[in-house]
Amino acid sequence: MIDLSIIIVSFNTEKITNKCLVNLRRNLKKYPLNYQVVVVDNGSKDGSIPMLKKIAVDWKNLKVVLSNKNLGFGKGNNLGVTNSKGKYILYLNSDAIITDIDFFDLINVFKTKPDLGALTVKVVLSTGEIDPASHRGFPTIWRSFTYFLGLEKIFKNTFLLNKIFGGYHLVNLNLKEIHEIDVPTGAFLFTRRDIIDKIGGFDEDYFSYGEDIEMAFQIKKLGYKIIYYPLWQMLHLKSVSGLKKTDQKIRKKTSFYFYDSMKIFYRKHYAKSHNWLTNKLIYLAVDLKRKLIS
Structure with a gap:
């Protein structure tokens, strides 16, 4: 072989x-x-x-x-x-x-x-x-929350706190x-x-x-x-390639796939552990983030 x-x-x-x-x-x-x-x-x-x-x-x-x-x-x-x-x-x-x-x-x-x-x-x-x-760490709600709020970046070099707030990229x-x-x-x-x-x-x-x-x-x-x-x-x-492409159409399509993948993963592995309101808020947050980036 x-x-x-x-x-x-x-x-x-x-x-x-x-x-x-x-x-x-x-x-x-x-x-x-x-x-x-x-x-x-x-x-x-x-x-x-x-x-x-x-x-x-x-x-x-x-x-x-x-x-x-x-x-x-x-x-x-x-x-x-x-x-x-x-x-x-x-x-x-x-x-x-x-x-x-x-x-x-x-x-x-x-x-x-x-x-x-x-x-x-x-x-x-x-x-x-x-x-x-x-x-990376797996994108749990907490890790995603701390990353997208910028807390990971703030506490990246702070002992112990970088483990608490930096799990998205395992910065500790x-x-x-x-x-x-x-x-x-x-x-x-x-x-x-x-x-x-x-x-x-x-x-x-x-x-x-x-x-x-x-x-x-x-x-x-x-x-x-x-x-x-x-x-x-x-x-x-x-x-x-991808999100940094100068072509606006390609960037828009890539952005859709990028953020849609977040929802797919969440739906497959985390949604069942949370109530419908939490899930709705998560999906809305992802869509809002995509619109802000786009």
């Missing part, structure tokens, strides 16, 4: 996807292993498809899967896994730049920790700061040390195929955003741990 399958979903990001693949291939030459890269193109209308076909000509480990429409992040990744054979799976964003990661080391972490369900490396932004989405934990987290980012989510088979991959109720939170929840529900592993790091060029 192939050691590692790297799954990448591409949608109208020709240049950045090309940069992702060029750097990934160079890294895999530096740290060789039995691998395959599966790129699912979600019906791109730019030059992504010709670019992918050109790269695949002389890269035998690259498999290109074409969809005639945009399946979304979760469904696109599930299609990629269906077309893969690796014992371990890495979900990698098309705007992720990897230059120095030994994947064998990550595989060995799993081999020595049978209760490990998933891990992520240190994911940094272009600013050099950690991508906050890569180091040392980013230089290996430790357990609740939610990694879907931009770099390393896991085992047998676990993916048990949970059924990404939940396709989410179109874009929230899939990684749901997957982490399901992995932990099975009794596995998820760890933050900062011995290696990658660059996430997050601004090239």
Whole structure:
């Protein structure tokens, strides 16, 4: 069996996807292993498809899967896994730049920790700061409340209070040390195929955003741990897509999916524990936040 399958979903990001693949291939030459890269193109209308076909000509480990429409992040990744054979799976964003990661080391972490369900490396932004989405707690009502009110930011560096008010991004934990987290980012989510088979991959109720939170929840529900592993790091060029797009239509659509995913997760896991009025207020708060951002 192939050691590692790297799954990448591409949608109208020709240049950045090309940069992702060029750097990934160079890294895999530096740290060789039995691998395959599966790129699912979600019906791109730019030059992504010709670019992918050109790269695949002389890269035998690259498999290109074409969809005639945009399946979304979760469904696109599930299609990629269906077309893969690796014992371990890495979900990698098309705007992720990897230059120095030994994947064998990550595989060995799993081999020595049978209760490990998933891990992520240190994911940094272009600013050099950690991508906050890569180091999260589950978005309970309290954690979401303290984060969106700005209390997490206020008490980020205050001992004890950062644990009470900073659970959304687990700001009390040392980013230089290996430790357990609740939610990694879907931009770099390393896991085992047998676990993916048990949970059924990404939940396709989410179109874009929230899939990684749901997957982490399901992995932990099975009794596995998820760890933050900062011995290696990658660059996430997050601004090239989504909420930071300059195109107003794309931003509006992305904003809808982003905040809708919050309601989907809440409805699936927290709504049953609260009365109808609390739930109504939560949904109204999410909608208000979306309108304020938009």
